Amino acid sequence: MSTLPADLKYTPSHEWVRLNEDGTVTVGITDHAQKQLGDLVFVEAPPPETQVTAGEACAVVESVKAASDIYAPLSGKIVESNLALVETPEAINKDAFGEGWLFRLAPVDATALETLMDADAYQTHAHDDG
Amino acid sequence: MPFIPHTEDDIREMLAAASVERIEQLFDEIPNELRCGPLGEVPEGLTEMEVARLMNEVAARDGAPLNFIGAGAYEHHIPAAVWQLATRGEFYTSYTPYQAEASQGTLQLTYEYQSMMTALTGMDVANASLYDGASALAEAVLMAMRVSRKPKGLPKRVLMPASVHPAYRATVRSIVRHQGVELLELPYDKTSGRTEPAVLETYAHLQANALVIPQPNFFGVLEEMDELTAWAQAHGVLTIAVVNPVSLALIKPPGAWGGGQGADIVVGEGQPLGAPLSSGGPYCGFMCTRRAHVRHMPGRIVGRTVDADGNPGFVLTLQAREQHIRRAKATSNICTNQGLLVTAATIHLALLGGQGLERVAASCYANAHALADALSQVEGVACAFDGDYFHESVLRLPRPAQPVLDALAEQNILGGYALGADYPELKDCVLVCATETKTTRDIEHYAQTLARVLQ
Numbered sequence: 308m309s310t311l312p313a314d315l316k317y318t319p320s321h322e323w324v325r326l327n328e329d330g331t332v333t334v335g336i337t338d339h340a341q342k343q344l345g346d347l348v349f350v351e352a353p354p355p356e357t358q359v360t361a362g363e364a365c366a367v368v369e370s371v372k373a374a375s376d377i378y379a380p381l382s383g384k385i386v387e388s389n390l391a392l393v394e395t396p397e398a399i400n401k402d403a404f405g406e407g408w409l410f411r412l413a414p415v416d417a418t419a420l421e422t423l424m425d426a427d428a429y430q431t432h433a434h435d436d437g
Numbered sequence: 438m439p440f441i442p443h444t445e446d447d448i449r450e451m452l453a454a455a456s457v458e459r460i461e462q463l464f465d466e467i468p469n470e471l472r473c474g475p476l477g478e479v480p481e482g483l484t485e486m487e488v489a490r491l492m493n494e495v496a497a498r499d500g501a502p503l504n505f506i507g508a509g510a511y512e513h514h515i516p517a518a519v520w521q522l523a524t525r526g527e528f529y530t531s532y533t534p535y536q537a538e539a540s541q542g543t544l545q546l547t548y549e550y551q552s553m554m555t556a557l558t559g560m561d562v563a564n565a566s567l568y569d570g571a572s573a574l575a576e577a578v579l580m581a582m583r584v585s586r587k588p589k590g591l592p593k594r595v596l597m598p599a600s601v602h603p604a605y606r607a608t609v610r611s612i613v614r615h616q617g618v619e620l621l622e623l624p625y626d627k628t629s630g631r632t633e634p635a636v637l638e639t640y641a642h643l644q645a646n647a648l649v650i651p652q653p654n655f656f657g658v659l660e661e662m663d664e665l666t667a668w669a670q671a672h673g674v675l676t677i678a679v680v681n682p683v684s685l686a687l688i689k690p691p692g693a694w695g696g697g698q699g700a701d702i703v704v705g706e707g708q709p710l711g712a713p714l715s716s717g718g719p720y721c722g723f724m725c726t727r728r729a730h731v732r733h734m735p736g737r738i739v740g741r742t743v744d745a746d747g748n749p750g751f752v753l754t755l756q757a758r759e760q761h762i763r764r765a766k767a768t769s770n771i772c773t774n775q776g777l778l779v780t781a782a783t784i785h786l787a788l789l790g791g792q793g794l795e796r797v798a799a800s801c802y803a804n805a806h807a808l809a810d811a812l813s814q815v816e817g818v819a820c821a822f823d824g825d826y827f828h829e830s831v832l833r834l835p836r837p838a839q840p841v842l843d844a845l846a847e848q849n850i851l852g853g854y855a856l857g858a859d860y861p862e863l864k865d866c867v868l869v870c871a872t873e874t875k876t877t878r879d880i881e882h883y884a885q886t887l888a889r890v891l892q
Binding site for chain 2: 349351369370371372373374376
């Protein structure tokens, strides 16, 4: 039973979103997602300045058995991507909600965050997913 | 005699397990209107003896003419050991090495092939081969679109010189036509036979994703690869080099083009490395690229690693790019390679070695020039272009080329490739090739026969 941080928002496609003090949001994939993917070997995160649209694929995480698209939870502009993942993609497996963060973006409309799932809703969704 | 291992008893047992009485019942769910019915045009089966006779009769029509045609497939001497080894059962019948533990031989050979191709081209990584040079170029164009990754909505454009092989251009057109990629044709210079770098400036504003550079080009002429590559690099345009593998033993490899930074993607036809002409195939395409682009490269890649006990071994790697994992978002729909041709190419290169390949290339260069010199002595015949060339060149005849070639064929000489069908402005021109297989006597014989035919 993985502990799901209550202060984060979640998407149906297993991304988590953290609102930062400066108004940007940090995005990663959930512990449930990393377990399903297996050992991660490569991460392709969008470079800073990239414009992303909510619901569209903007990054790729690759494990030994699968390559998965990561979907932008909100529309906006990429501010930073986690360069440490180039050398140690396994950080996503070890600490999906912390060290394994993928990128930070400046959302066009921060209120869109309210439309995302909270921890309980995601817990049900992930459980149904199997 | 069908080569099917099931006995009548086996079949009965399987049908019973599937709860049917006849095999046909397993296809009951296919609606009648989708069934093809009897195949009327397919003739009755022949015995092995009859098929062998048929094949011999058809093959005899090839004859044994003196061959001066290049145009994308080149006659080279293949040491006898190449096919003696390549037709060994272990190589000849082996399948795609999905199970590394059962395929170390195949995987090692493919790894050696990849290593040789990167050494030859001066690039970082190579794949396990593609179908042929033409489709390899199409794959390179699609790969360049992935690598250049322009924001959505911006047009995808590729600068494609007219001096690239016409069949390659047609193949690329077919494959990329419905992928929203626009091919912009760059004219060749009528005097030099090259793509003059100055021409590129008129296309600068179109912000193309990639520039294709053939070396040598379809006319055998050597392009200004450094200038073309430098222009592309200065304008943020990716370079796709289309090269002849034998020529790379003599001329600068694409990994060193443009002041050292090199081309981004390299493709070409591997047939000259150990594959006979075989009336057009099978051949094999090679592809190499930079380390940074490897995840966008299609095709199989063999990697070297260690097993659980720390022993060295080989595996298929980076498979997450391929369609059995990535499906619709895979780098390509290709899920195979030209294993047998790769085997031949690897043995061929191992037998020749670097020095041997250099000698072959030097001989091709010399013979092509000797041929052009001898033929242009014939009254009315002249070299069409003044650019330097590798193993073939374009000659202008005083008459339309095809009838002249027909007359030469009657004298058992395949004089060359008539260019008129692909380049209407060159309908009196023929592309003539002389590899290391041609002797001085062969060249003299051609020149004398041509003089007679043109009288």
